[in-house]
């Protein structure tokens with residue numbers, strides 16, 4: 674049953690995918706993010722990162738406070754909003 678529980682709906686990652694990755698040695702949020710692409714979808718991890726932090730704490734025996742949240746990287750240069758919505762008038 675747990676293999677069908679979706680943890681990251683943006684990247685279609687299940688509970689089982691997360692547990693397998695932890696068992697393979699990806700035992701921190703940054704490495705799990707690189708391995709499974711959790712937190713890289715349109716919601717930027719608002720839904721899945723807290724769930725993965727909870728699973729990681731359960732599987733590694735760490736306290737939730739010991740699990741570091743992922744770092745957020747802003748764009749290197751500011752981008753005009755029109756770039757994202759397809760506004761033809763913006764440069």
Ligand code: FES
Nearest residue numbers: 681683714716721
């Ligand atoms: S649910 Fe994981 S990035 Fe959106």
